[in-house]
Amino acid sequence: MDAVVLVSGRGSNLRAICAAIDAGTCDANLVAVVSDRKSAAALEFAAGRGIPTCVVSLRKGDDRALWNEALAAEVARFEPDLIVLAGFMRVLGAALLERFPGRIINVHPALLPSFPGHSGAQDALNGGVRISGCTVHVVDSGVDSGPIIAQAAVPVLPDDDAESLHARIQVQEHRLLPRVIHQIATGAIALDPLRVNAPSGDPTRSLTAPDV
């Protein structure tokens, strides 16, 4: 299964996917790493592994729809079966969602549907929850709102700050995301675009994932 990974930052999840591929536990072929930021450390890592990289920048004042079109065209060049958002900090527009319906997944540092958005760990702390975690979900047009595929729980400790909680959550992300990718590759998880586009609350929308 060919996958394109979208990144904006450090790329620890990208590294985890690559480590799982190397270990033979993730049956994916990373055909490209695409970023909205040319300074993303993940790009350097990808290039070092010989994975093609490209940048589609979005600057203040740029036309968002045009950026979405450019991003979709760039990703489509690599003809991926799956697109993985691994720390990609932009909401995707129709251009990419319509080109790859139900074939885009994201990893989020909270137990969705609680605490979507940019600061999942801090929001969980502010909410006073005792358990947080990470979620891998299918991407739809909302913010972290698509069907949930798999989750892993992480305790919130009394002296946690956002950084320490996020670090503990990332340990689980690095385990969960490569496993979900592998299960999509092997057909153990089926990404059905019809289900993905069903309205929230519709029971046919949920995906049946084996225990990960």
Ligand code: GRF
């Ligand atoms: C992860 O915590 C992920 O959940 C969120 O962004 C972070 C990316 O981390 N969407 P990294 O760049 O993979 O280290």
